[in-house]
Amino acid sequence: MTLAPSALDRYIDSKSPVHALDARVKLLLTLACILALGLLPPGAWAGIATIATILWWAVLRARIGLGLVMRRAFVALPFALVALTLVFSRPGVPLLRLPLGPLTLTATDAGLIAFASVLVKSWLSVQAALLLTATTHFTDVLHALRALRLPAVLVAILSFAYRYLFVLVDEAQRMLRARECRSAELPGQRPGGSIVWRATVVGQMVGTLFLRSYERSERIYVAMLSRGYSGELRALHHRPLSRREQGLLFVGGGILAAIVFLTYVAGGGPR
Amino acid sequence: MLDLAEPHTDQPAPTVAMLELRGLHYTYPDGTPALRGVSLRVCAGEKVALVGPNGAGKSTLLLHLNGVLRAPEGAVLVDGAPVADTTIRQVRARVGLVFQDPDDQLFSPTVFDDVAFGPLHMGLGEAEVRERVARALAQVGMAGFERRMPHHMSLGQRKRVAIATVLAMDPALLALDEPSAGLDPRARRGLVQLLRDLPQAMIVSTHDMRLVAEVFPRMVVLAEGQVAYDGPSAPFLADSALLERYGLERP
Numbered sequence: 001m002t003l004a005p006s007a008l009d010r011y012i013d014s015k016s017p018v019h020a021l022d023a024r025v026k027l028l029l030t031l032a033c034i035l036a037l038g039l040l041p042p043g044a045w046a047g048i049a050t051i052a053t054i055l056w057w058a059v060l061r062a063r064i065g066l067g068l069v070m071r072r073a074f075v076a077l078p079f080a081l082v083a084l085t086l087v088f089s090r091p092g093v094p095l096l097r098l099p100l101g102p103l104t105l106t107a108t109d110a111g112l113i114a115f116a117s118v119l120v121k122s123w124l125s126v127q128a129a130l131l132l133t134a135t136t137h138f139t140d141v142l143h144a145l146r147a148l149r150l151p152a153v154l155v156a157i158l159s160f161a162y163r164y165l166f167v168l169v170d171e172a173q174r175m176l177r178a179r180e181c182r183s184a185e186l187p188g189q190r191p192g193g194s195i196v197w198r199a200t201v202v203g204q205m206v207g208t209l210f211l212r213s214y215e216r217s218e219r220i221y222v223a224m225l226s227r228g229y230s231g232e233l234r235a236l237h238h239r240p241l242s243r244r245e246q247g248l249l250f251v252g253g254g255i256l257a258a259i260v261f262l263t264y265v266a267g268g269g270p271r
Numbered sequence: 272m273l274d275l276a277e278p279h280t281d282q283p284a285p286t287v288a289m290l291e292l293r294g295l296h297y298t299y300p301d302g303t304p305a306l307r308g309v310s311l312r313v314c315a316g317e318k319v320a321l322v323g324p325n326g327a328g329k330s331t332l333l334l335h336l337n338g339v340l341r342a343p344e345g346a347v348l349v350d351g352a353p354v355a356d357t358t359i360r361q362v363r364a365r366v367g368l369v370f371q372d373p374d375d376q377l378f379s380p381t382v383f384d385d386v387a388f389g390p391l392h393m394g395l396g397e398a399e400v401r402e403r404v405a406r407a408l409a410q411v412g413m414a415g416f417e418r419r420m421p422h423h424m425s426l427g428q429r430k431r432v433a434i435a436t437v438l439a440m441d442p443a444l445l446a447l448d449e450p451s452a453g454l455d456p457r458a459r460r461g462l463v464q465l466l467r468d469l470p471q472a473m474i475v476s477t478h479d480m481r482l483v484a485e486v487f488p489r490m491v492v493l494a495e496g497q498v499a500y501d502g503p504s505a506p507f508l509a510d511s512a513l514l515e516r517y518g519l520e521r522p
Contacts, residue, residue, distance in 0.1 A: 139380040139420070159380045166422040167374050219375040222339050226368040227440065228360060228392035236387065236397050 008072060008134040011064050016135070018062035023140035024147050024238075025245050029252045030132040034125045036256040040263055042110075042117035047263040052124055054255070055131070062135050069134070073126040083118040087111040138162055147238040156233050160220075168213060175205050287351040288312040289472050290336065290366070290444055295345035297331055305331040306342065307496035313472055315443065320483040320504065321476040323493035324518045329476035330371075332493065333446045336474070337366040349444075364393055367437025367471075371448040373421070373429035382408070382424075382432050383417035389440040407439035408432075411465060427458025431465070438469075445473040451482050480522040484508055492517050 018026070033055065040047045059066050088098075092110030132141070142162070146155045179201070185191050241249070290313040297306040305328045313319055321329050334340040335347055338354040347354045349362050370376045379385035386407055390400040408414045411431040421429055430450060437445065450466070451459050459482075466473065466486045474491075477483065483490055483504050490507060492500040494517055500507060507513055508522055 137418075139384075139418075142380060159384075160378065163378060163380050163421070164374075216375060219370060219372070220378045222334070223368075223370055223376050223378065224388075225339060226337055226363055227389035227436065228363050229388075230360070230392065232392075234391040236391070236400065 008064070008068065008130060011062070011134045012137060014063060016061060016063045018058060018131070019135045021135075021248075022241065022245050023136050023144035024241065025249055026132055026136055027141060027144045027148065028249055030128050032253050032256050033128045036260050037121045037125050037128075039260045040117075040121065041267060042114040044117070044263045044267060046266075047259050048117070048120055048124070050259050051256070055124060055128055059127070059131055062131060064131070064134050069127050069130050072130055073123050076122055076126040077119070080119050080122040083115050086114040086118065090114055143235075143238070146235055152233040152235070164213075164216075167216075168209070171212060172209055175209065179205070288348075289315045289317075289350065290474070291348040291351075292332075292335070293346045293348070295332070295335060295342045295347065297328075297335065297340060297342045299331075305496055306335075308345070309493070309496070309498055310345075311491060311498065311501065313444065313474060315472055316470065317472045317489065318466070318487050319472075319474045320487035320490040321474055321493060322478065322480070322483065322490055322517075322519060323499075327493040328496045329493055330448055333368060333448055333474070333476060336444070336446045337363050337368050339368070364440055365442055366444045366446060367440055367442035368446045369433050369437055369448065369450070371450075371452060373426070373433040376433040376436060377421040377429060380420060381417065382413070382419050382421065385421070385432065386436050386439045389436060393440060403439045403441070407435040410438055410469070411435045412461070425458070427454050427461065430454065430458070430462065434465070443471060445469065445471050445475075447473060447475045449477055450475060451477060451479045478519075480508060480514075480520055484522040492519075 033051065037048070037051055040051075056066055059069050087107050088105045088111060090108050090111035092108030094106045094108055095112065096107040098105040098107070136144075139159075139162075142155055142159050145158070146152065290311070292309055292311040295306050295309040296304075298304050309328070309332060321332065323329055331340065335342055336349075338347070338359045341354070349358075349365050352358055354362050377385050379388060383404060386404045387400050390403045395403070404417070405414065408416065411434050413428065413431050413435060416424070416428070416432065421432065424432070434445070434447070434450070447466075451462055454462060463482060463485050466475070466482075475482075475487065487504055489502065490500070490504040491498055492507070499517060500513070511521065514521060
């Protein structure tokens with residue numbers, strides 16, 4: 001494997017109550033957690049803090065470094081920066097005026113709260129997803145998706161992508177290495193080739209990679225045909241969830257729903 | 272000197288061969304002829320090596336055995352019945368084709384899923400599928416690898432699992448494309464042992480003359496899309512002039 005292993009990968013095979021949970025339960029609870037975070041109105045700090053506490057408790061139960069999960073979750077922050085416009089577009093008490101040529105940007109308190117909420121909520125959502133992926137093999141997530149009635153074709157696309165991502169990366173790295181090995185320079189001689197030529201080489205490499213992948217896909221299809229594939233994807237049935245697992249789903253979902261509900265009741269509806 | 276004009280086999284051929292090719296012609300879509308009149312009979316349990324230089328048509332021939340490619344001229348008969356649209360599903364259960372690159376053969380995220388693919392598509396029940404997967408993996412010495420991912424395994428291991436994916440379908444004939452290519456000596460030894468132990472008839476394309484000498488009593492030499500020799504391996508492999516003529520080397 002040549003893909004740089006994520007720091008979280010080494011937790012995948014450790015033992016903990018969270019690792020031992022069925023992937024379907026984990027997947028549903030993760031989705032419920034993200035949904036609950038999304039439903040909380042801006043500035044519902046009590047609700048957000050409660051969900052964060054539950055999430056961090058689960059991270060600790062999984063014996064994964066909490067700090068590591070928090071730091072890794074920052075990867076999504078650049079996307080959350082899109083919400084920066086909220087600071088200037090929400091009506092509210094003006095805090096700051098930024099003259100910008102003919103326009104004046106006005107930062108409001110409501111806007112600032114909305115922006116901070118989006119930031120914190122997305123950060124926590126990514127942490128929930130990280131907890132799922134750090135404690136569950138991707139193949140189990142695929143099985144869980146299948147069990148939760150995601151269309152078979154979508155699951156198949158995901159599983160092929162996962163299977164061949166590594167093959168493709170290996171192939172690309174071999175090509176890059178081969179290019180590097182022949183990218184020599186003579187002492188005292190300017191390296192040859194124009195920028196255009198170099199760009200052409202890179203373009204051709206991408207093209208070659210595509211063609212190879214395309215040809216491989218045909219071979220894979222033939223391999224599938226050879227084993228009786230006829231256009232319909234089949235999988236083994238899944239064992240039903242146990243009472244305990246159903247109970248856990250019920251309790252977890254209930255707590256999250258209660259947090260959202262109480263927030264709306266206490267806050268008198270969304271602001 | 273061996274008689275080259277008349278292909279012959281040692282054992283008397285029974286009336287219905289497990290596999291029979293009759294005057295197979297095939298031309299690639301770009302016009303290059305690949306097979307030019309190939310005829311061949313393989314009986315149950317017979318182990319046949321398919322040798323010849325690159326481009327002689329070995330892989331193309333193998334792809335005809337389970338109907339992936341259909342020759343416009345000539346016929347492929349499995350258990351005496353010609354390969355046609357109506358029989359194709361049964362043919363694919365009888366003839367297990369294993370590709371050279373296990374990354375093509377193993378397309379599922381885990382070993383279990385991959386070995387279960389064939390049995391599942393044959394419409395078998397869950398218990399039967401699980402039993403067949405366990406048996407096939409045990410046969411190739413890969414029991415306990417069910418949850419592993421193919422890209423985390425060595426080439427030798429992946430080749431073994433690739434063979435298990437068709438063994439799970441319980442075929443009568445195995446068609447393997449260069450199974451020993453790229454293997455280290457230890458993995459190669461294991462493969463030789465495995466091929467010897469498997470009871471199925473097999474037709475195996477290879478450049479590995481030592482493999483031929485060790486496993487296959489009968490060999491078929493393909494040259495320019497035609498059968499140049501079909502007979503016992505030992506005398507052919509001992510004849511330097513013949514080996515030289517077909518670009519092969521002494522084991």
